[in-house]
């Protein structure tokens with residue numbers, strides 16, 4: 632079978648098409664014919680060994696998120712059957728309950744081999760059925776970006792009707808956060824550095840938009856738009872350069888879901904605000920398999936159309952697709968079809 636792998640060295644320039652033997656499912660395992668992948672910012676960091684030791688060892692098949700069709704199951708598998716459209720969970724070992732250190736080796740796309748391979752064998756416990764009616768591309772968008780947004784908005788943020796939520800930029804996580812916040816009846820303030828993308832955010836249901844490149848005090852603007860002392864939740868992907876604004880936007884007793892550090896991971900902050908305003912700074916690191924299934928139940932009930940960038944890449948153009956992500960010209964998820 633064909634795989635895209637890093638074998639000789641780390642770095643996008645070393646990502647190569649290669650052949651590996653097709654795996655067979657053992658007891659409790661599932662053989663999946665992979666059909667599509669979607670990219671996350673993490674994948675571009677991972678191919679550079681940007682997470683150090685936690686990136687794992689070479690050879691490595693990168694990219695965490697994908698979807699495919701079950702072609703065979705081993706003895707004792709009841710969760711899925713041949714013909715089902717499924718997604719591998721991002722965390723193969725974090726099935727339920729709180730996150731534990733022991734689960735790190737099970738992260739797909741590093742250190743565990745990822746989805747850029749034509750067939751994958753995984754334990755059935757780490758595989759979920761895609762939402763009804765989803766094609767492979769749509770299903771491939773869910774395991775990392777969507778569950779991260781779900782965790783911030785629903786599991787941790789507990790957003791309810793009438794709440795006000797800030798999302799930052801138009802990356803995969805932020806667009807899912809917008810959609811989940813709207814699904815739960817919230818008012819959404821969305822930011823982007825691009826006027827054209829702001830218009831698309833409005834078309835997706837954002838109630839207010841702010842250009843964060845033009846309005847450096849966007850936190851104050853968001854607070855004023857929210858009324859009532861500020862926003863209930865900020866879905867933070869900006870990091871160093873945006874966290875101070877997020878602290879200004881959020882209400883007393885509100886929450887900032889710390890997801891990404893796109894503008895840097897070291898910030899000088901007025902931490903007094905966190906204390907005196909009783910703000911919850913909540914780290915989010917994706918979510919477990921049970922949360923993925925809970926999210927899919929909600930999608931089956933309410934509907935949700937993942938936002939996918941118009942440019943879709945071929946399997947052997949994975950390096951090009953990974954190179955396009957940091958350029959930031961996309962809107963929604965960058966997908967690869969096999």
Ligand SMILES: NC(=O)c1ccc[n+]([C@@H]2O[C@H](COP(=O)([O-])OP(=O)(O)OC[C@H]3O[C@@H](n4cnc5c(N)ncnc54)[C@H](OP(=O)(O)O)[C@@H]3O)[C@@H](O)[C@H]2O)c1
Nearest residue numbers: 672779800801802803804823824869891892893894916917
């Ligand atoms: N903690 C977790 O579990 C988890 C899971 C997934 C992702 N993440 C992290 O979340 C972040 C977003 O990931 P993604 O996959 O959604 O990325 P992505 O699709 O590459 O998103 C990039 C977009 O973010 C916006 N952006 C860039 N710099 C920004 C800044 N300084 N402030 C606000 N927005 C900014 C830009 O939007 P505009 O072009 O509209 O300005 C850009 O197009 C990354 O840091 C990633 O590592 C964390």
